[in-house]
Amino acid sequence: MLVITCPVCGVEGEEADFHCGGEGHIARPATENPDGISDDAQRDYMFMRKNPKGVHFERWRCDRGCGKWFHACRDTVSMQIFGYYGITQRPPAALLKKADPLWQAHFEAAKKPSAKKAKS
Amino acid sequence: MSEALIITPLYDREAPGGLAIIMTEVVDLGMIDLRGLPKDKKFMDAAKAALGIALPTAPRTSAGMGDIVCLWMSPDQWLITCPRKAVGGLLAKLNASLEGIFSLAVDMSDARTIIRLEGDRVRETLMKGSSIDFTQSGYEAGTVRRMLFGEIAAMVHVVSEKPDVFHLMVFRSYAHHAWDWIEATAMKGSEVEFLSSAEAPPVV
Incomplete structure (x- = not known):
């Protein structure tokens, strides 16, 4: 059982008081380009996940507290939670350093809009 | 024209005898x-x-x-x-x-129902249904806490202390479930006594 602290309202609760929203930082392709989404882009958005062994960035909701979403950085092996940050924020550098190279590549790619466009 | 009546979700329920707390529905x-x-x-x-x-x-x-x-x-x-x-x-x-x-x-008056709980055993009763330790500091009069109570979404408002008066707010459709849950867990004789000042029994 995880013990989680909501960074929004500060409440500490067990896992059942929260709701896991799955992997964070997934951009919805239709937001940027509603008319021309490729099947590949839509497939990646719907189904493809990083699923790393180790430090992971997830979305969580303070279900029985304030009802707000936030991001948590959790180790998928040891279940240790390293930190929290806002739902609109990117992971702090210190947390990103710990994370799997998959994640570092993810944010590197997001930094360069031209590279992202070429991909899709 | 007949006059519209407000029927509260628990209008037909009455707390049974033998409860360690006083339980009523707040209708007004x-x-x-x-x-x-x-x-x-x-x-x-x-x-x-x-x-x-x-x-x-x-x-x-x-x-x-x-x-x-x-x-x-x-x-x-x-x-x-x-x-x-x-x-x-x-x-x-x-x-x-x-x-x-x-x-x-x-x-939103009809979205939720409020159950008023009164007595020294209220904290203990609520603790049986949730993961929250109401004996800790931070649950003084005026505190509001949304929580998972008896597997349902609920909110508790500490109205006053000594004697403890709590308002438990649950969605209308869960009113009977919450009421039944408290009826069952607040029975006299079901006290867990861990709130008393008695020393914990030795571990053998």
Whole structure:
């Protein structure tokens, strides 16, 4: 059982008081380009996940507290939670350093809009 | 024309004898759901002008004056309780005051039901249904806490202490479940006694 602290309202609760929203930082392709989404882009958005062994960035909701979403950085092996940050924020550098190279590549790619466009 | 009757969800329930706490349904409280941005000074001022009290911004707190009590639900959501008869007037006042401001005020009196729990065993009874330790500091009079209670979403408001009076708010459709749960767990003889000052038995 995880013990989680909501960074929004500060409440500490067990896992059942929260709701896991799955992997964070997934951009919805239709937001940027509603008319021309490729099947590949839509497939990646719907189904493809990083699923790393180790430090992971997830979305969580303070279900029985304030009802707000936030991001948590959790180790998928040891279940240790390293930190929290806002739902609109990117992971702090210190947390990103710990994370799997998959994640570092993810944010590197997001930094360069031209590279992202070429991909899709 | 016949007059409309307000039928509360638990109108046909009465607490059985042999309970360690006093349990009643609160039928005369109306509720208004108020949403707006706490960073918006215009909104906070307008709400204060209509309600007469500043909205509490600290998590899990409440503010009250006279009949009106504002309960913190979320950084941008408050539940305002007032006598049921006064809901219409207060809502009109709020809506007039908040006109043009990004906000929402709705009469939610029938969305939830309020169960009033009174007595020294209330904290213990609530602890049987939730993961919260109500004996810790932080659950003084005025505290508001949303929680998972008896597998359902609930909210508790510590109305007063010594004797403890708690308001347990659950959605209307869960009213019977919550009532049954408390009936079963608040029976005399089901005390767990861990709140007493007696020393813990030695571990063998």
